[in-house]
Amino acid sequence: MKTKLLAAAAALALALPASAQEEPQSRSSSEAVAQTTTPAPSPNEIVESATPEEWVSIPAEDLLVMTLAPDADGNPREVVIQLMPAPFSQGWVENIRTLARAQWYDGISVNRVQDNYVVQWGDPGYDNPESGETEQKPLPEGLRVMGEDEYELIPSAEHVERILPPLPGGQPLTSDDLRRRMSHLYIAPNGSRDTYLDGWPLSIGFPAFSGLAPVHCYGMVGVGRNYSPDTGTGAELYTVIGHAPRHLDRNIALVGRVIAGMEHLSSLPRGTGALGFYTEDEAHKRTPILSVRVSADLPERGRREFSYLSTQSESFARYAEARANRRDPFFIHPAGGADICNIPVPIRESEAAIEGE
Amino acid sequence: MKTKLLAAAAALALALPASAQEEPQSRSSSEAVAQTTTPAPSPNEIVESATPEEWVSIPAEDLLVMTLAPDADGNPREVVIQLMPAPFSQGWVENIRTLARAQWYDGISVNRVQDNYVVQWGDPGYDNPESGETEQKPLPEGLRVMGEDEYELIPSAEHVERILPPLPGGQPLTSDDLRRRMSHLYIAPNGSRDTYLDGWPLSIGFPAFSGLAPVHCYGMVGVGRNYSPDTGTGAELYTVIGHAPRHLDRNIALVGRVIAGMEHLSSLPRGTGALGFYTEDEAHKRTPILSVRVSADLPERGRREFSYLSTQSESFARYAEARANRRDPFFIHPAGGADICNIPVPIRESEAAIEGE
Numbered sequence: 001m002k003t004k005l006l007a008a009a010a011a012l013a014l015a016l017p018a019s020a021q022e023e024p025q026s027r028s029s030s031e032a033v034a035q036t037t038t039p040a041p042s043p044n045e046i047v048e049s050a051t052p053e054e055w056v057s058i059p060a061e062d063l064l065v066m067t068l069a070p071d072a073d074g075n076p077r078e079v080v081i082q083l084m085p086a087p088f089s090q091g092w093v094e095n096i097r098t099l100a101r102a103q104w105y106d107g108i109s110v111n112r113v114q115d116n117y118v119v120q121w122g123d124p125g126y127d128n129p130e131s132g133e134t135e136q137k138p139l140p141e142g143l144r145v146m147g148e149d150e151y152e153l154i155p156s157a158e159h160v161e162r163i164l165p166p167l168p169g170g171q172p173l174t175s176d177d178l179r180r181r182m183s184h185l186y187i188a189p190n191g192s193r194d195t196y197l198d199g200w201p202l203s204i205g206f207p208a209f210s211g212l213a214p215v216h217c218y219g220m221v222g223v224g225r226n227y228s229p230d231t232g233t234g235a236e237l238y239t240v241i242g243h244a245p246r247h248l249d250r251n252i253a254l255v256g257r258v259i260a261g262m263e264h265l266s267s268l269p270r271g272t273g274a275l276g277f278y279t280e281d282e283a284h285k286r287t288p289i290l291s292v293r294v295s296a297d298l299p300e301r302g303r304r305e306f307s308y309l310s311t312q313s314e315s316f317a318r319y320a321e322a323r324a325n326r327r328d329p330f331f332i333h334p335a336g337g338a339d340i341c342n343i344p345v346p347i348r349e350s351e352a353a354i355e356g357e
Numbered sequence: 358m359k360t361k362l363l364a365a366a367a368a369l370a371l372a373l374p375a376s377a378q379e380e381p382q383s384r385s386s387s388e389a390v391a392q393t394t395t396p397a398p399s400p401n402e403i404v405e406s407a408t409p410e411e412w413v414s415i416p417a418e419d420l421l422v423m424t425l426a427p428d429a430d431g432n433p434r435e436v437v438i439q440l441m442p443a444p445f446s447q448g449w450v451e452n453i454r455t456l457a458r459a460q461w462y463d464g465i466s467v468n469r470v471q472d473n474y475v476v477q478w479g480d481p482g483y484d485n486p487e488s489g490e491t492e493q494k495p496l497p498e499g500l501r502v503m504g505e506d507e508y509e510l511i512p513s514a515e516h517v518e519r520i521l522p523p524l525p526g527g528q529p530l531t532s533d534d535l536r537r538r539m540s541h542l543y544i545a546p547n548g549s550r551d552t553y554l555d556g557w558p559l560s561i562g563f564p565a566f567s568g569l570a571p572v573h574c575y576g577m578v579g580v581g582r583n584y585s586p587d588t589g590t591g592a593e594l595y596t597v598i599g600h601a602p603r604h605l606d607r608n609i610a611l612v613g614r615v616i617a618g619m620e621h622l623s624s625l626p627r628g629t630g631a632l633g634f635y636t637e638d639e640a641h642k643r644t645p646i647l648s649v650r651v652s653a654d655l656p657e658r659g660r661r662e663f664s665y666l667s668t669q670s671e672s673f674a675r676y677a678e679a680r681a682n683r684r685d686p687f688f689i690h691p692a693g694g695a696d697i698c699n700i701p702v703p704i705r706e707s708e709a710a711i712e713g714e
Contacts, residue, residue, distance in 0.1 A: 115620045270623075338604065339603065
């Protein structure tokens with residue numbers, strides 16, 4: 001017994017708990033398991049087998065490219081944010097394009113990193129030696145002031161039709177079985193339902209509110225604001241780096257999500273001040289933001305291009321079902337459901353663009 | 358209008374979106390809001406007003422102190438893990454004490470950091486120049502081999518009694534109101550219910566399984582394993598650094614949670630290899646673990662001491678309800694419910710121990 005345990009432990013050492021989560025072809029999975037039957041496909045395998053038509057190209061006008069100062073080893077750090085398309089939060093999204101095109105974001109910094117919560121960037125302020133005051137950078141002309149009613153959207157009949165994903169056919173499961181399982185997929189923590197519209201996670205009202213609102217999943221980007229009735233301009237932004245803070249849904253504007261370079265934000269040192277802000281003694285930890293550009297304004301050659309897996313596609317439905325009920329080899333008990341934030345919309349970078357770099 | 362917007366933006370700059378989440382006394386909240394009525398207490402304010410009797414001291418036998426190598430600036434890095442008490446996962450917990458007491462963990466490293474998923478530590482292996490093989494450190498004698506049935510627990514009548522928290526009395530809310538609200542608190546993503554037992558988040562079965570199982574919330578610590586029927590020894594451990602991967606519940610043993618120093622793990626650089634493992638070129642990024650000790654084995658003077666807010670206390674019930682329905686000044690729409698992983702059990706470090714340091 002002991003010999004077997006040691007042998008297992010040795011095989012174990014670099015390929016563990018969640019070895020099956022993202023990459024089933026890890027070293028130990030190929031070595032350790034003699035497959036006797038075809039295993040159920042992993043969520044990633046389903047995504048990899050999606051047809052080209054199931055991928056939706058993201059317009060360059062919806063991509064923000066944020067360049068941070070290089071890291072301590074001199075490595076470049078680029079973050080790409082996908083802005084939400086209509087009909088959500090469009091006033092703030094337009095403000096953000098205005099701020100980017102005015103190059104207003106250039107020279108600001110990441111000022112707050114609160115563990116299991118948010119990374120936030122904005123104007124850290126400038127100490128004016130003459131006045132002794134901390135001064136802020138003036139904002140550009142043309143920013144809109146948004147109302148709180150824009151945090152959610154009353155859906156049209158057309159939206160309702162688009163938010164129900166079609167069920168896949170031709171799977172090992174019968175449609176009835178799948179429909180039953182999918183009816184459990186998107187239960188929100190407040191007992192309401194969550195769903196997707198055009199590639200974005202949404203919550204569907206609850207007793208007092210009948211609208212749709214984007215969900216604060218990991219990597220989503222929102223607009224900092226002061227106390228109500230302030231709604232924020234878009235000059236101060238944050239992204240989620242922990243368990244989805246759903247209490248912020250409908251209380252703040254979400255405008256997009258980080259689709260590349262998230263690790264450059266999530267691995268930053270946590271601030272030790274209140275709310276995870278860097279204290280004055282930690283001002284050197286603020287990460288400078290060199291520039292933020294709308295991708296459409298960059299030279300076409302060399303632009304990074306991305307697409308998302310249509311949330312109305314058959315492959316997405318199969319992927320979501322597989323995330324909710326893992327049957328690939330590592331797993332023993334399928335969960336019977338999944339939080340919408342555990343079913344992130346698959347994003348891929350165009351290889352042509354990568355080759356062109 | 359423009360002047361007001363600019364003024365608001367200036368006040369905004371360092372105190373934003375979730376300013377109300379953890380610390381309502383941020384700079385802008387005191388400056389910006391003229392309180393006309395007493396605001397609803399924040400979850401943290403409720404915790405701060407809990408009585409001494411509502412706090413439960415954590416035994417030194419249940420605390421692991423893990424010392425990482427100092428960071429690049431020479432700052433010490435200490436992580437404290439609370440091991441789960443009976444009745445959960447006790448075979449693995451005992452293995453972990455055995456490994457710590459054999460000083461087996463000393464000299465291993467953090468080998469995997471996968472964004473929005475896990476940080477994992479264990480034996481990175483040693484390249485034997487004579488054999489050309491990668492060899493593992495031999496495990497100590499006396500480790501138990503656990504069965505998969507230990508991933509969940511069939512609750513006794515006494516457990517069932519303890520998992521239902523009492524409702525608070527004497528609050529601005531009527532008990533009926535609160536009971537109604539609390540009935541929505543802990544809906545699991547698969548439509549089942551989540552709850553607490555003796556300070557730990559638990560899921561309550563679902564159709565095919567009737568037992569209780571610990572929940573993979575942010576900061577929970579689990580035991581790496583190979584493919585079933587392997588269940589892991591405890592030599593390889595991980596902690597969650599993203600949205601709760603609930604698909605791992607009942608599929609792997611949870612043994613505890615990080616209660617101090619989480620930021621030393623969550624902010625580590627992400628690995629670029631498969632599953633977030635550091636590649637051979639990144640071997641220098643592996644964070645060395647200098648030692649792991651059971652706190653009870655350390656000199657009594659200077660030991661760090663912690664307690665948790667009893668999940669059966671009235672203050673916990675009020676705290677949980679306030680997390681599910683934020684009414685403190687920043688918020689407009691209470692959510693009507695919260696994921697159990699958004700209601701972390703409050704932990705505090707004993708001031709006496711801090712003073713004694």
